[in-house]
Amino acid sequence: SAYLKISDGCNLRCAFCSIPSFKGDMRSKAMGAILGEARELVEAGVQEIILVAQHLTDYGRDLKLKDGLATLLDEICQVVPQDRWVRLMYAYPQSITPGVMRAIADHPQICRYLDMPLQHAHPATLRRMRRPPDTERTAALIRELRTAVPDIALRTTFIVGFPGETREEYAALLEFLDTMEFDRAGFFRYSQEPGTPAATLEGQVSERVKQRRWDEAMAIQQEIALRRSRRWVGRSLRVLVEGSGTADDGAPLIAGRSYRDAPEIDGLVWARGSAPAGTFVDVRVERATPYDLWGTLVAEAVSAVSRQRSTLSGQPGLAFDAVAASHLLS
Ligand code: SF4
Numbered sequence: 001s002a003y004l005k006i007s008d009g010c011n012l013r014c015a016f017c018s019i020p021s022f023k024g025d026m027r028s029k030a031m032g033a034i035l036g037e038a039r040e041l042v043e044a045g046v047q048e049i050i051l052v053a054q055h056l057t058d059y060g061r062d063l064k065l066k067d068g069l070a071t072l073l074d075e076i077c078q079v080v081p082q083d084r085w086v087r088l089m090y091a092y093p094q095s096i097t098p099g100v101m102r103a104i105a106d107h108p109q110i111c112r113y114l115d116m117p118l119q120h121a122h123p124a125t126l127r128r129m130r131r132p133p134d135t136e137r138t139a140a141l142i143r144e145l146r147t148a149v150p151d152i153a154l155r156t157t158f159i160v161g162f163p164g165e166t167r168e169e170y171a172a173l174l175e176f177l178d179t180m181e182f183d184r185a186g187f188f189r190y191s192q193e194p195g196t197p198a199a200t201l202e203g204q205v206s207e208r209v210k211q212r213r214w215d216e217a218m219a220i221q222q223e224i225a226l227r228r229s230r231r232w233v234g235r236s237l238r239v240l241v242e243g244s245g246t247a248d249d250g251a252p253l254i255a256g257r258s259y260r261d262a263p264e265i266d267g268l269v270w271a272r273g274s275a276p277a278g279t280f281v282d283v284r285v286e287r288a289t290p291y292d293l294w295g296t297l298v299a300e301a302v303s304a305v306s307r308q309r310s311t312l313s314g315q316p317g318l319a320f321d322a323v324a325a326s327h328l329l330s
Contacts, residue, residue, distance in 0.1 A: 001048040001087075001240075001263050002041050006034055006072065010054040011061070012092070014119070015130040015198040016159065016190065019054055026055055028063050031072055038079045047240055047278060048085040050262070051076075056088055057095040070099030077107040083280065084109055085240065087262060091116045093138050101148040111259040112149050117157040121176030122169035125162055128201065135176065142180055153260035155184035160217055161210030162190045164203035170213055177220060183228045184266055185221045189214050222290045229267075229288035236298055239269045239283045241276065254281070254297065266291070273297025 009023040041049050051072075053059065060068015073086070080086055086109050091100075093116055104110050120126050123133035132138075145152055158173060177185065189210040192199040239256035247253045252274040261267055270292060271283040287294040 001050060002046045003050045003052050004034065004037055004041065005029065005053060006051050006056065006059050007053040011058065012055065013130055015128060015201070016119075016162065016193060016196055018193045018196050021195060023054065026053075026058055026062060028060050028065075028068065030063070031060075031065075031075060034072065035075055035079050038076050042080055042084065045278075046084070047280070048087060048263075049076075049080060050087045050089055052089045054090060055092050055095075057091045057097075057100060067097050067099040070097060070103045073100070073103035073107065073110060077103075077109055080109050082108045085111050085259065087111045087113060087259075089115050089262065093118065093141055094132050096141060096145070098148075101145060104152070105149045112152045113155070113259050113262065114145065114152060115155040115262065115265075119157065119159050120162065120165075120169070120173055121158075122165075122172040125165055125169045125173075128164055129159075129162060129198070135172075139176075139180065153183040154180075155186075155262070155266070156182050157186040157188065158217065159188050159190050160213040161205035163198055163201035163205065165190075165205055165213075174217065174220060177217065177224065181224050181228060182221070183260060184225060185217075186265075187214050187217050187221070225290040226288065229290060229293060232285045232293055233288055234285065236282045236284050237269060237293070237295075239271065239281050241279050241281060242268070243277055244274055247272065256281070256283075258283075258293070267293070269293045269295065271295045271297045 007026050007028040009026045010020050011026050013020055038049055057069055059072055065071060076086060086107075088110070091114050096116070104112060104114070118138060119129055119131060121135050123135060126133040126135070142154065145154070160170065160173070190205065192204070237258040239258050241254050241256040244252065244254045251272055254271050254273060254275050255268045256271075257263065257266070258269050261269070269283055269285075271281070271294070273281070273296060275281045275297065282298040283295045284298050285293045285295040
C-alpha cells in the first residue's frame, strides 16, 4: 500500500484541533500531479493507493473545481486498473456529494469504505466543538450512502468527555452509535490541546468520567462490530495478502485485509491456505470476531486473479471477464 496526499491543511476550525494552526488553510495538489503520482505507483506495482488528506472531501475547492473529489476519482480510475484498490481516508460528512457516492459505487477499484470522523452526535456538544450540529442530516447521509453503495464499510471516530459533555449528551452519542451501527468506530478520551479554544472551555470532564465513558462506548461498539462482521460469514471477500504463517495445527495460514480494513487501523482476515504477500485472493468467511474474520482461501479465485493479471496489459476485455468470474465465485 502507498499513501498519496491530495491536499494539505484544513479550512475548518474544530475547537479541539490544532492542525489548522500549523498547517493553515487547505491547499489542493493539482490534479495532473496526483494522476502522475498515481501512475508511478501503479507502475511500481503498488496494489492499494490510499488517497489521504485532512479534509479529503473538500478537494479542489481552492482550485475552483466543481465536485472536485468526484472528478478526481473518475480521473484516477482511468489510471489505476480495476484489479487494484483506491482507498479514501478522512471524509467530512457535510461535503460528501452525490457525485462522490456515485464514484464509489461505480468504480470497482474504489474500496467501498469511508472513514468519516464524526466526533460526537449531540447538537450541543457539536456546537461547542464548532462542528455542524445537524445530527439528523448526518444520519440521513449515512442512510443515503448505504443505499447508494451497498455493503459500504463505515468507520468513524468520536471524542468522549469533551468539555461540558453532560450525561444526556453522552447518552445521545451512545444512542446514535446503536442506531447507525458503524462497522468500525474509534473513541478518544478528550485531551486538552494547548492553544485550541476547547482547552480553556469551562466544564472540563474528570479523567475518571472520561475513562468510564470510553470503556462503555468501546464495549457497545464491540458488540456492534461483531454483528456487522457476522454478516460476512458464509460469503466471500477479496483480500490483499499481507503475510503468511502456520496455524496451531501446522497448516499454512495467510493474513490480509479486505476492502473493509484500512492498514494499521482496522482488523485482518485470516485464512487457511497459502499465497504470496501483495497478491489478491478470495476468502470464504467462516467465523467473525469484532475486528477480524476467519476463513479459507478459495483456490479457484486465486487462479482467476492471476489470470486477470496476466491479461490486464493487453486485453482489457478478458481482464474484465476474469474479474467478473472471480466475483461469481462469491
Ligand atoms: S478536526 Fe479535521 S476537520 Fe476539524 S479542524 Fe482538524 S483537520 Fe480540520
